[in-house]
Structure formats: structure tokens, C-alpha cells
Amino acid sequence: MLNISGIKEGVVLDHIQAGKSMEIYKYLGLGKMDCTVAIIKNARSSKMGRKDIIKIEGPLDSLDLDVLGYIDHTITVNIIRDERIVEKRCLSLPDRLVNVIHCKNPRCITSVEQELPHIFYLADKEKEVYRCQYCDEKHS
Numbered sequence: 001m002l003n004i005s006g007i008k009e010g011v012v013l014d015h016i017q018a019g020k021s022m023e024i025y026k027y028l029g030l031g032k033m034d035c036t037v038a039i040i041k042n043a044r045s046s047k048m049g050r051k052d053i054i055k056i057e058g059p060l061d062s063l064d065l066d067v068l069g070y071i072d073h074t075i076t077v078n079i080i081r082d083e084r085i086v087e088k089r090c091l092s093l094p095d096r097l098v099n100v101i102h103c104k105n106p107r108c109i110t111s112v113e114q115e116l117p118h119i120f121y122l123a124d125k126e127k128e129v130y131r132c133q134y135c136d137e138k139h140s
């Protein structure tokens with residue numbers, strides 16, 4: 001059972017690959033958000049051996065779950081209200097990524113036109129391949 005004590009309203013990210021929690025913290029911009037964050041590293045897990053957990057207390061409106069799906073879609077998102085888990089959300093690879101990854105092709109229009117959003121689409125779901133919407137460059 002996942003221990004959520006101390007959280008009235010928020011979200012607990014469970015089953016994060018051990019060692020990945022800081023990366024997720026950065027991607028989600030949690031440092032800039034006005035919420036309480038607890039990171040648990042190397043927790044014991046019967047499923048995974050070791051895992052990381054992130055507990056976030058506060059309003060979730062600005063939390064971008066699409067980004068999370070891109071980083072690691074095996075993470076379980078537990079939504080917490082009134083100190084209880086009210087919803088478990090499974091993530092999937094997003095079809096589109098906007099301003100998450102950047103195109104590295106020097107001839108791509110996004111390298112010239114700095115104002116353009118960096119848009120990638122999911123080209124191959126099985127191999128988890130994303131391509132730039134403008135020049136089709138593969139992101140690795």
C-alpha cells in the first residue's frame with residue numbers, strides 16, 4: 001500500500017524508475033511551482049526492486065501529464081483528495097509534444113525562426129520514435 005499520509009490534496013507519482021525522480025522534477029518544473037514536493041529515492045518495490053516516488057501537495061492545474069507520459073509512461077499517477085486516493089491514472093505516450101524536446105537539425109525552420117514552437121509527433125508508437133513536425137528529423 002502506498003503511504004500518502006500528510007497529503008490533503010495533490011498527486012503522488014509512483015513506480016518511477018529508480019534514479020529518475022530528479023529528471024522528472026526538472027521536466028515538470030516543480031521547482032518553480034508553489035507546492036510542497038517530497039522525493040523518495042530508492043524505495044523498495046515488489047514489482048520493480050527499487051523505485052522513486054514523488055509526492056506533490058497543492059493544486060494540480062499546471063501539472064503537465066503529457067510531458068510525464070513522454071518521460072516515462074509506466075509511472076502511475078495517484079490523484080489525492082481529502083487524504084484519499086480518488087483516482088489512479090495510467091499514462092500513455094502523447095501523440096504530440098509541444099516545446100518539450102527540440103529539433104537538432106541545423107537546417108530546420110525552428111533553428112532559424114526562434115519564435116516557432118517545437119512540435120514533435122509520435123511517428124512509431126512501438127519503437128517510441130518522435131519526429132519533428134517541420135522537417136521530419138527523428139529525435140533520439
Ligand SMILES: [Zn+2]
Nearest residue numbers: 103108132135
Ligand atoms: Zn525540425
